[in-house]
Amino acid sequence: MKLAFWRKSSADDEKRVVEAIAPASNPLAKVLRRFTAPEPNWREIEEALLANDVGLAATTALIQSARDSDGTSGRARVRTAALQLLGDETSDAHNEADVVLLVGVNGVGKTTTAAKLAARAKGSGLSPLLVAADTFRAAAIDQLRALGVREGVEVVEGRPGGDPAAAIHDALTLAAARSYSPVIIDTAGRMQTRSGLMDELSKIRRVVTKVAPTRTVEVLLVLDGTAGQNGLAQAREFDASAGIDGIVLTKLDSGARGGVALAVRRELGLPIRWIGTGERPTDLVPFAAEVFVDGLLGGPADY
């Protein structure tokens, strides 16, 4: 399927990823730089992958697959293994989805991501609609309203303390009447251990399918790039109750490299869709495996 224009990664986007996630301090980069020989010290590479939040299981798998692969250097072999693990990310029906539902735990950057997605869609000539369905957090609706005004995107607001599904219902009706697309829905943050709140997500998902049966829905889990192995637990639980289609990895400019995304991809097969690289509205770029892996490995290979 053809990739929707606003979801394509540009050269500018790629540069942004590299700048954000490849600072010189990356322990993995240091280790790999020292191991340009074909047979590196795997133990040190293991430590470095762990220090990047890849997690034990995915690290062990990566090292095994790197050892099995051919390559001129330790770095090249780890790179090949990581790309293999991430697989082909671009061939997916959800590229045409016109309802995007953002879910995740508290404070991962859902509201900001919603605004950034809207800004990007609008910049590509689409007419997006934002839905403030976080009726729980104090002033979350105010925050999205302010961001909507800044980006010149219309926002449908839920009622504080009200039923988020109601706001979503209104928004989808409005979107149908005035042909808004994509519809980007911001939901309340919830701990994956709170079963009541997770049930609410299933309900939201049902409402979307019921009100807009013809629209393609993409449920994106927003993961904090600094998250450790708990990110895996988050993905598991959210996938179970809302059915996740992909991951948005935020805050990758914070010195974290989002290694947990590899663990998520390995265990749950969930693709990474977007990467948040900063605080400006343009700092959200489509995921590109090669660029991401180069970032994880401390920059593109020039050695």
Add this chain to the structure above:
Amino acid sequence: MFDALGNSLRASLRRLTGSGRISAADLESGLADIRTSLIGADVAMPVVASLLERVADRARASEIVGGLGAGERMLGILHTALTETLGGSGRELDLRERPATILLLGVQGAGKTTTAAKLAYRLAKEGRRPMLVAADPRRPAAAEQLATLATAIKVPVHREPIGTSVAEIGTRAIASARRLGLDVVIIDSSGRTTLDDELLQELRDLRNATNPRERLLVLDAATGQSALSIAEGFKSVAEPTGLILSKLDGDARGGAALSIAGGAGIPVVYMGTGERPDALERFHPDRIANRILDMGDLATLAERVRDAEIGPAAGADAEVRAKAAEARALRGGMTFDDLLGQLRQMSSLGPIGQVVKMIPGMGGMAQQAEAAVASGELTRTEAIILSMTPAERRDPALLTLPRRRRIAAGAGRTIEEVNRLIKRLDEMRTLMRRAGGGDPSRLMGGGAGLPGKHAGGRIPPKASKRDKRAKKGGKRR
């Protein structure tokens, strides 16, 4: 909170001591297991290394290999290592100044604003008069969020028009607190994903203007390996005096506490354990080490019970009643009245999973308890107890079969459910009696010397037999 880390550490310990004596090879593989647990809990790699070294050194020094009682000693060593890494005995906030100023720092989404409100609520409950200050000029609606929370907990909030410099906000807030006679000023600063020059300058300005004695770093408990670098980053600008670990109510393993206390030397002072304003707990390293190793945390539980049961308003009468119930429970003479009281108190103690975890050896039951609440089991239990006569509630030995049938009919439950409840009270009596010795290690003494042995809630047959005999005797009376 800390469950998964605790579970896997305890599993490592069990493997290590399964055979009574441990060999040098056992110790090596045990240490490797512990390493796996720590990494799985997102403890920063340098801290993992130093913690393991500490454990290995102590194990060798105490000649644990080949010696007897290796299990208890290994448990002790691990407990000490965890407590030390977490910062020893913990620290109190320095609030001697009038007004005392607390600056909250942290990356975006760490939970600063929510934590600010919780801290204000807590300090207000402790008899102080706090003020909240919105000094986040960046995130849209951050000030509104703080103001909403402040209104909910009835704490005054200071905010200025957008565009006011943080230094001005800080200075005016402190002046205003003085004027209003408030004694604690809690400043919510803006978060950033990166510590860029602009934020650094802002923090410096804010610090110079308000000169806060307490500079508390707020960190999401789910933070991975970057926890340490985040802490180091803030260390260079604001020298945090303490850490507040937020969002520990998820299933975060809390390794960040070890990373930051052990790696950056910033002691953990509080932890956020839920969304309610009162869900902020003091962090006691030794008690947390207890919880991680499922040695229980009776000290915190007792505090919570005291707060919930007595409260500042209730009279001496409530205190006497609470003391009597406690004493009864510890003697193993707990009644259905006590159980009913406890059930009703649960909601005021906080989520049941958290409460159960504080009971020695019960850590593994936390999830079951949570599931019980979700399935409405507690309501059904309450119905059954309410269908008993006061005499029956006081003395379970009265519950003969016809009486049980009557109770089941009255509560609209099956007789099996009634029987289960009676058995449960029985088990709790036994457990509490053992806990009543005061020394948690006695709880482990009965078995292979390991906590977590009874994590499934199983009671050694000896104890329940003894108890049944006691009940029969009662019936004859």
